[in-house]
Amino acid sequence: MDKIFTPELKAKADKIVALYETRRASVLEVLRLVMEHYGHVTIEAEEAVANYLGIAPIDVHEVITFYTLYYTKPKSRVRFNVCRTLSCSLLGGREVLSHLEEKLGLKAGEMHPSGSCSIQAVECLGACELAPMLQLNDDEFIGNLTKEKIDELVKKVM
Ligand code: FES
Incomplete structure (x- = not known):
């Protein structure tokens, strides 16, 4: 079997x-x-x-x-998948990602040792009109990101 x-x-x-x-x-x-x-x-x-x-x-x-939507290790409770492709990058995606990394004390590709959260830099999520954007967990897409919006988001979900 x-x-x-x-x-x-x-x-x-x-x-x-x-x-x-x-x-x-x-x-x-x-x-x-x-x-x-x-x-x-x-x-x-x-x-x-x-x-x-x-x-x-x-x-x-x-x-x-x-495909970054497949997980090969146990998932963290909160998953930030930040788009790093062209439209998002041109509209501040890199700064948003750096700010999130700094805020959580993690680099893209890392999971917090407690399993509470992780950050992944991913390819285009098909919502370029929302650039810069990220996917939160499996089904929430958050766009037009700014550092302030990241602060609010982290406060809300962590
Ligand atoms: S480039 Fe970021 S969603 Fe398409």
Whole structure:
């Protein structure tokens, strides 16, 4: 029995795979399912997904390391994903990121030892009209950021 794909998880994955023309094409959604179930995707889980889909483990690893929305380690309670791509950078994204790093005492890519928060510099989040912007946790997007707005946000969520 697969340690990652429990019968319940496999049944859910089977339904996802059935929606795609090829098993390989479902890799993003199957990884999302595994991450929702376990909170993050370990190397063992990557291998299990590769075996399940019949693709090479490196193909799964490339996906996991390309998209910043997949977590390979346990997530912090509060996650600041700050956009570092062109529109945001041109409109002050770097200053916003530096201010947040200073405020939390963390660098982008780091998690507080307590697990309370983390900062990640990410590629375009598809909301350039809100530049400079960040994603808070999984589903909140906050734009037109300023240092003052960062101060308010940190006060609110920390
Ligand atoms: S460049 Fe930042 S959201 Fe697109």
